[in-house]
Amino acid sequence: MGMTIVEKILAKASGQKHVKPGDVLEPKIDVAMSHENAALVINQFNEVYKGTNYEPEVWDPSKIAIIFDHRVPAESSKTATNQKKIRDFVKKNGIKKFHDIRSDEGGICHQILAEYGYIKPGYVVVGTDSHTTTHGAFGAFAFGIGATEMAAGWTLGRILNVEVPETIKVVINGKLPENVYPKDLILYLIGKISAQGANFKVLEFHGEVIKNMSQSGRLVLCNMAVEAGATSGIVPADEETVRYLREAGVKENLDFYNADEDAKYCQVVEINADELVPQIACPHTVDNVKPITEVLGKKIDQIVIGSCTNGRIDDLEIAASILKGNKVSQGTRMLIFPASWNIYKQAMKKGFLEVFSDSGAIIMNPGCGCCLGVHQGALGDGEVALSTTNRNFKGRMGNPKGEVYLCSPAVAAASAITGEISAPEKISMKGGIN
Amino acid sequence: MGKVIYIFEKDISTDHIYPGRYMATVLPTETPQFCFADMTELNKNLNDNKYPAGSVLIAGENFGCGSSREQAASTIKGHGLEVIAKNFARIFLQNSINLGLNLITCPDIEANLDDEIEIFEDKVINKTTGNEFKVVPLPPARKAIVEAGGLIPYTRKKLLEEKSK
Numbered sequence A: 001m002g003m004t005i006v007e008k009i010l011a012k013a014s015g016q017k018h019v020k021p022g023d024v025l026e027p028k029i030d031v032a033m034s035h036e037n038a039a040l041v042i043n044q045f046n047e048v049y050k051g052t053n054y055e056p057e058v059w060d061p062s063k064i065a066i067i068f069d070h071r072v073p074a075e076s077s078k079t080a081t082n083q084k085k086i087r088d089f090v091k092k093n094g095i096k097k098f099h100d101i102r103s104d105e106g107g108i109c110h111q112i113l114a115e116y117g118y119i120k121p122g123y124v125v126v127g128t129d130s131h132t133t134t135h136g137a138f139g140a141f142a143f144g145i146g147a148t149e150m151a152a153g154w155t156l157g158r159i160l161n162v163e164v165p166e167t168i169k170v171v172i173n174g175k176l177p178e179n180v181y182p183k184d185l186i187l188y189l190i191g192k193i194s195a196q197g198a199n200f201k202v203l204e205f206h207g208e209v210i211k212n213m214s215q216s217g218r219l220v221l222c223n224m225a226v227e228a229g230a231t232s233g234i235v236p237a238d239e240e241t242v243r244y245l246r247e248a249g250v251k252e253n254l255d256f257y258n259a260d261e262d263a264k265y266c267q268v269v270e271i272n273a274d275e276l277v278p279q280i281a282c283p284h285t286v287d288n289v290k291p292i293t294e295v296l297g298k299k300i301d302q303i304v305i306g307s308c309t310n311g312r313i314d315d316l317e318i319a320a321s322i323l324k325g326n327k328v329s330q331g332t333r334m335l336i337f338p339a340s341w342n343i344y345k346q347a348m349k350k351g352f353l354e355v356f357s358d359s360g361a362i363i364m365n366p367g368c369g370c371c372l373g374v375h376q377g378a379l380g381d382g383e384v385a386l387s388t389t390n391r392n393f394k395g396r397m398g399n400p401k402g403e404v405y406l407c408s409p410a411v412a413a414a415s416a417i418t419g420e421i422s423a424p425e426k427i428s429m430k431g432g433i434n
Numbered sequence B: 001m002g003k004v005i006y007i008f009e010k011d012i013s014t015d016h017i018y019p020g021r022y023m024a025t026v027l028p029t030e031t032p033q034f035c036f037a038d039m040t041e042l043n044k045n046l047n048d049n050k051y052p053a054g055s056v057l058i059a060g061e062n063f064g065c066g067s068s069r070e071q072a073a074s075t076i077k078g079h080g081l082e083v084i085a086k087n088f089a090r091i092f093l094q095n096s097i098n099l100g101l102n103l104i105t106c107p108d109i110e111a112n113l114d115d116e117i118e119i120f121e122d123k124v125i126n127k128t129t130g131n132e133f134k135v136v137p138l139p140p141a142r143k144a145i146v147e148a149g150g151l152i153p154y155t156r157k158k159l160l161e162e163k164s165k
Helices: A005-013 A038-049 A077-093 A109-115 A130-138 A147-156 A182-193 A215-228 A239-247 A313-323 A341-349 A352-359 A409-418 B040-047 B071-078 B090-099 B140-147 B151-163
Strands: A031-034 A064-067 A097-099 A124-127 A141-144 A166-173 A201-206 A232-234 A267-272 A279-281 A289-291 A302-305 A333-336 A384-387 A403-406 B002-007 B056-059 B082-085 B103-105 B116-119 B123-126 B131-134
Touching: A005 A124, A005 A141, A005 A166, A005 A201, A005 A232, A031 A109, A031 A147, A038 A077, A038 A147, A038 B151, A064 A077, A064 A109, A109 A124, A109 A130, A109 A215, A124 A130, A124 A147, A130 A141, A130 A215, A130 A232, A130 A239, A141 A232, A147 B090, A147 B151, A166 A182, A182 A215, A182 A267, A182 A279, A182 A289, A201 A215, A215 A232, A215 A239, A215 A313, A302 A313, A302 A409, A313 A341, A313 A352, A313 A409, A333 A352, A341 A352, A384 A409, B002 B040, B071 B090, B082 B116, B090 B103, B090 B140, B090 B151, B140 B151
Parallel strands: A031 A064, A031 A124, A064 A097, A124 A141, A166 A201, A166 A267, A201 A232, A302 A333, A302 A384, A384 A403, B002 B056, B056 B082, B082 B103
Antiparallel strands: A279 A289, A279 A403, B002 B116, B116 B123, B123 B131
């Protein structure tokens, strides 16, 4: 019996020839990522060593990544104290992949892992963040875990008791129409299979659309795989993956895995991209997805472009091309969070930041920002946000009396100009950038 | 035996259980105060100790979806609540097992507010209606962690085994 990509990765990481769904393994970890919640991981890690006569010692400091992004700069003394505790731990343990609150190395954890070339095809990647699924875009098996599971990982270098997940094959053929983006595609898929449609399973992406998709688009798909409940999303690595990683400075040989012809899938989902229109996830679940035509004209108080889903340079380029020469509607505010400082600087050089500030949008510092409702852009009672982020749960943007709609950067930018949910093609382009 | 104190719909996320703005609070000793913080009355009743340990939350499908924040498990555990759901989201289920919070997967569960519920390893009995519902057992890999008393003692045991080699 053939194997899927994830089965092959897990077999190798566990020293097995062949694995199948349901097998219980202890795969070795290639990258273990945490953000501010490393404060809890440190606590649990010390608990593991309690009463053992051994000094707490991480298994391999070169494989641990810690990136501050959730609340940067700190919104409270509590967060600042946690960040301080983590810095001390990083120093004491010699953790190299550490990205502090600095404009020469900082950004959202998933963007940093990608742009620094930390993730390679075939890796087992765990992160104390549910959107760790993002890194399946590199042909890696990447999944979110809790702080205690990470503490076990830091101790032993393995993830204990991993059950090999079943895989759903998602085949996307055709071509994405104009103004339809990977974000629309993944929202459509989540709407189709539901918020729990892939619970405990892997979404393995195939088809013409995926082959022709940029690495940035693949990151969007895998990032939101978790919103369908998936353990991970995964895209077979190819020349586009290699191109991205070489640009990120990766020099070593890269090993690829592809699924066997006779790999076994628990389900096959086929999508014809030709027929897609922009999609909107409506309050208060990510699978409450509607074609934009059903929500056009909805009044918006706050537009957000950013997050680990859609804060990359191509997202900002789309937004800038739509906003150039236009103004953000009076009565609507627009917040833009580049996903990393590297992206911020690219956007500065390309003139996007000037376009944004001329339009009335606020350019925020890179980080998770208001996505998780902790600081920088809470909603007022009864207010409505339209956002390129990944979650719209009740209370998500800091107020259970607010509403969050999710969309692509193109829809967000077009809607900023009108102050209501608008289709990108309705906005007259007053000229491109450059 | 415990009383049903709340009935949730499907897709209750970890943002409902433990809102993002309390994420700077991490220690299991401190997280219980923010349990369901945006549901003001439920939160107040929990913090006023109105519900004895063993009180029951009933939920639909996909309970605990969303963020991997472990506070969502520790905050419920801190109040000694039992959670019976049609099914659970993966990361929340794993976090709960790791911390020793018992979750009961019971796809057919039917109960109303204030019903008396008795939980067994293989079934749930609604004492008020007299109905019995089958429990989906934990896979063996997860059961081993429960039997060790959680992931910390389980990991400690493995660590000591490796150090003694």
